[in-house]
Amino acid sequence: MDEFDFIQSIKPSYYKQSSVVKGIGDDGAIIRPTFGQDLVITSDTMVENVHFSLDYMSFEDVGYRVLAANLSDVAAMGAVPRYYIVNINVPEQISNEELVLVYQGMKELADSYRVDLIGGDTVSGKEFSISITAFGSVSPELKRNRSSAEDGDIVFVTGSLGDSGYGYELLNRNEVDFNNYFVKRHVRPEPQVSFVNATEKFDRISLNDVSDGISSELNEIAQASKTNLLIEWERLPYRKELNELDEHKLDECILSFGEDFELVGTCPEKDWELLKDKCKQVGITVTNIGRVLASTKDQPSVFLHKDGERRVLQSSGYQHR
Amino acid sequence: MDEFDFIQSIKPSYYKQSSVVKGIGDDGAIIRPTFGQDLVITSDTMVENVHFSLDYMSFEDVGYRVLAANLSDVAAMGAVPRYYIVNINVPEQISNEELVLVYQGMKELADSYRVDLIGGDTVSGKEFSISITAFGSVSPELKRNRSSAEDGDIVFVTGSLGDSGYGYELLNRNEVDFNNYFVKRHVRPEPQVSFVNATEKFDRISLNDVSDGISSELNEIAQASKTNLLIEWERLPYRKELNELDEHKLDECILSFGEDFELVGTCPEKDWELLKDKCKQVGITVTNIGRVLASTKDQPSVFLHKDGERRVLQSSGYQHR
Numbered sequence: 174m175d176e177f178d179f180i181q182s183i184k185p186s187y188y189k190q191s192s193v194v195k196g197i198g199d200d201g202a203i204i205r206p207t208f209g210q211d212l213v214i215t216s217d218t219m220v221e222n223v224h225f226s227l228d229y230m231s232f233e234d235v236g237y238r239v240l241a242a243n244l245s246d247v248a249a250m251g252a253v254p255r256y257y258i259v260n261i262n263v264p265e266q267i268s269n270e271e272l273v274l275v276y277q278g279m280k281e282l283a284d285s286y287r288v289d290l291i292g293g294d295t296v297s298g299k300e301f302s303i304s305i306t307a308f309g310s311v312s313p314e315l316k317r318n319r320s321s322a323e324d325g326d327i328v329f330v331t332g333s334l335g336d337s338g339y340g341y342e343l344l345n346r347n348e349v350d351f352n353n354y355f356v357k358r359h360v361r362p363e364p365q366v367s368f369v370n371a372t373e374k375f376d377r378i379s380l381n382d383v384s385d386g387i388s389s390e391l392n393e394i395a396q397a398s399k400t401n402l403l404i405e406w407e408r409l410p411y412r413k414e415l416n417e418l419d420e421h422k423l424d425e426c427i428l429s430f431g432e433d434f435e436l437v438g439t440c441p442e443k444d445w446e447l448l449k450d451k452c453k454q455v456g457i458t459v460t461n462i463g464r465v466l467a468s469t470k471d472q473p474s475v476f477l478h479k480d481g482e483r484r485v486l487q488s489s490g491y492q493h494r
Numbered sequence: 495m496d497e498f499d500f501i502q503s504i505k506p507s508y509y510k511q512s513s514v515v516k517g518i519g520d521d522g523a524i525i526r527p528t529f530g531q532d533l534v535i536t537s538d539t540m541v542e543n544v545h546f547s548l549d550y551m552s553f554e555d556v557g558y559r560v561l562a563a564n565l566s567d568v569a570a571m572g573a574v575p576r577y578y579i580v581n582i583n584v585p586e587q588i589s590n591e592e593l594v595l596v597y598q599g600m601k602e603l604a605d606s607y608r609v610d611l612i613g614g615d616t617v618s619g620k621e622f623s624i625s626i627t628a629f630g631s632v633s634p635e636l637k638r639n640r641s642s643a644e645d646g647d648i649v650f651v652t653g654s655l656g657d658s659g660y661g662y663e664l665l666n667r668n669e670v671d672f673n674n675y676f677v678k679r680h681v682r683p684e685p686q687v688s689f690v691n692a693t694e695k696f697d698r699i700s701l702n703d704v705s706d707g708i709s710s711e712l713n714e715i716a717q718a719s720k721t722n723l724l725i726e727w728e729r730l731p732y733r734k735e736l737n738e739l740d741e742h743k744l745d746e747c748i749l750s751f752g753e754d755f756e757l758v759g760t761c762p763e764k765d766w767e768l769l770k771d772k773c774k775q776v777g778i779t780v781t782n783i784g785r786v787l788a789s790t791k792d793q794p795s796v797f798l799h800k801d802g803e804r805r806v807l808q809s810s811g812y813q814h815r
Contacts, residue, residue, distance in 0.1 A: 194532055194634070195639075198718075199571065199639055199640055199718075200536055200567040200568075200570040200571050200640075200702065200703060201534045201535055201536035201537075201567050201568065201570075201571045201573075201630075202534070202535045202536075203532050203533070203534055203535075203571070203632070204532065204533050204535065205532050205533075205634065206527035206532075206533055208529055211515055211524050211525065211526050211527075212524070212525050212526075212527055212533070213522045213523070213524055214522055214523045214524075214525065214579065214612065214613060215521055215522035215523075215613070216522075216579050216581055216613055216614050216615050216627065217581075217615050218581040218582075218583060218615045218616075218617045218625070219617070220583055220617055220618075220619040223617065223618060223619060224617070246521040246522050247521075247522065249521040249522075250520065250521050250522045250524070252522075258535065258537050258627055260537055260538075260539040260581070260625035260627075261539075262539060262541055262583070262621070262623050291535065292535060292536070292537055293537050294537050294538050294539045294625070295539075296539045296540070296541055296544065296545070296623075297541075297544060298541040298544060298621050298623055299620070299621050300583070300619050300620050300621035300623075302583050302617075302619055302621075302623065304539070304581040304615070304625040306537065306579055306581075306627045309522075311524070313515070313526065318516075318520055319520055319521075381521065382521060397519075397520075
C-alpha cells in the first residue's frame with residue numbers, strides 16, 4: 174500500500190458533523206464553528222512501551238485507546254466531541270496495512286459518538302508514537318472547570334474505580350484473557366461522553382477525568398478551586414474482584430493508577446439527586462464519595478477518611494513523566 | 495527544573511488573542527470563535543534526524559522551524575494564524591531547560607504574528623519529535639483552495655526558490671556560517687503570513703505552500719483543479735549564488751527540495767497587477783512563472799518549458815515518507 178492508497182483508506186467518505194467545511198485533502202481542515210458555542214481543544218501523546226504496548230494490544234486497540242483518552246479530556250471539559258486530528262510517528266517495521274488498523278480502532282470509537290477525523294500527519298521515525306488533538310463544543314454559560322468546586326458540594330465519581338489498574342495487574346500475571354472485563358477496561362477504556370449529554374442542563378459542575386488516578390485529579394480540583402475535599406474510602410466504588418489484592422495494591426489501583434477514564438467532580442447538593450437520575454437514564458452510575466469543605470487559608474488539601482482516621486491524600490497519581 | 499516549573503515557564507502570562515477563553519491549565523483549551531469566520535486547522539510532525547538536526551540547529555531553531563512549517567500551512571489556506579498546540583516526545587538526554595529553549599524559539603516566531611500557545615502535551619520517549627497543530631481564521635467567502643485554479647490564470651510564486659535547499663547544501667559542505675543568508679533560510683524559514691493580509695480583498699486565489707518543492711505543489715494544484723499548468727523555467731525566481739551548482743543540483747534546489755515555505759498559486763489575470771502591488775506594499779515579491787491551461791480530459795499535468803523544450807514536470811518533490 175503506497176502513501177496515496179493509505180490516505181484514501183483512512184479518509185472518510187463523508188463527514189458526520191455538518192460543521193466540517195473541508196476535511197482531509199488540502200494544507201489544512203476548515204470548520205465552521207456553531208454560533209454561540211465555544212470550542213474545546215485537547216491534546217494527548219502516547220508512546221509505545223510508555224503509554225501502551227503491542228505485547229498485549231492489537232493495532233486497533235492502540236488507536237481506540239489513544240482516541241478514548243482524548244475524548245475523555247473533551248468530556249471532562251463538559252463538551253460534546255466533534256472532530257479529531259492524528260499525528261503518527263511510525264517506525265519502518267510497522268506496515269501501512271497495520272497503520273490502517275490503528276485508524277480503524279479510532280474510527281470504531283469515533284463512529285459511536287459521530288466524531289470526524291479531519292486531518293493529521295504521518296511521518297517515519299524510530300519510535301511509534303501517536304498524538305491526537307480532539308475538539309468538542311460547549312455552551313459558554315456552562316461551568317465545567319476544575320476551579321468550579323464550592324463549599325458544601327457533593328464530590329462524585331462515575332462508574333467504578335481501579336478497573337484499568339486491575340486489568341493491567343492481570344496482564345502482568347500473564348492471565349491474558351482478552352475477554353476478561355478488567356483487561357478490556359484497560360485496553361479499551363470508554364470515555365464518559367454520555368455524561369456530558371445527560372448533564373447539559375446543570376449550571377455548575379466541577380469536572381476532571383480519571384487519567385492519572387483520583388488522588389491526583391482530586392488534588393487538581395482542590396487546588397484550582399482553592400477548597401478542601403473530604404473523601405470517604407468506604408464510599409469509593411470498586412468491583413468486588415479487587416478485594417483479592419493486598420492493601421497496598423488495592424490502594425494503588427483505586428487511588429493512583431488511573432486510566433479508568435471515569436469522571437470525578439463536584440456539584441451543588443441541591444442538584445445531586447437530579448444529576449444521579451439523569452445519569453441513570455443514560456446508563457451511568459454516579460457515586461457520592463465525599464464533600465467539599467470550607468476553603469482555608471492553608472494549602473488546599475484532599476483528606477481521605479479511612480479506618481477511622483483522616484489522612485492527607487497526596488497527589489501521588491502515577492506520572493508517565 | 496521540575497514538571498510544575500516547566501509548565502510555568504512555557505505558560506503565557508496573557509493571551510494576545512481575545513478569543514482565547516482558557517489557555518493552558520485544564521484538561522483542554524477553550525476558544526470562542528469569531529462569528530462569521532471559519533477556523534483552519536493544520537498539523538505537522540517533525541522528527542529529529544528526519545526533518546531537523548541538532549548538529550547544526552539550536553533548540554530555539556528547532557522550535558522556530560516546526561512552528562514556521564505549520565504557520566506556512568495556515569497561510570496557504572489564506573488564513574490568519576491565531577493559536578497553536580504543541581506535543582513533544584522528549585528523550586531523557588534533553589533537559590527541561592533545553593526543552594524550554596524549543597518553546598522560546600516558537601514563541602519568538604509566534605509573537606511576531608500575535609499567535610498564542612494554548613495547550614499540548616509533553617511525554618518521555620526515546621526519539622525527539624514535535625507535533626504542532628496550528629489554527630487560523632478565514633472568511634468563508636474567500637477561495638484559497640488548491641482546487642481554485644481556472645483556465646487563463648497567472649501562476650505565481652512569492653520570494654525566491656531554492657534558498658533552503660542551497661542552505662542545506664552549504665551545511666553539508668561544512669561551510670557552516672550561521673549568519674549566511676541561505677543557511678538562515680534553511681534553519682529559520684519565514685512563513686508568508688503577510689501575503690494573507692495583503693490579499694484579503696481578492697475573491698479567488700489558488701494557493702499552496704512550498705514545503706515539498708514546487709514540482710509537487712504545482713502538481714497538487716493541477717490535480718485538485720483539474721487543469722494543466724505551463725511553467726517557464728526562465729521566469730523561476732532564484733538567487734544568482736545558486737548558479738555555481740551543477741544543473742542536476744540546481745534543478746533539485748529549485749524544483750523539488752522545497753522547505754522554502756514560499757507560497758505558490760494562481761490568480762485571475764485581471765487581478766495580477768493589483769496582487770503584485772498589494773504584496774509589494776508588505777515587502778513581498780511575487781513573480782509570474784506561467785499560466786493555467788485549458789483543462790483536458792487527460793490526467794492533469796504540469797509542463798515545464800526549458801531550453802526550448804516542453805517537458806512534463808513530475809511530482810518529484812522530496813518525500814520524507
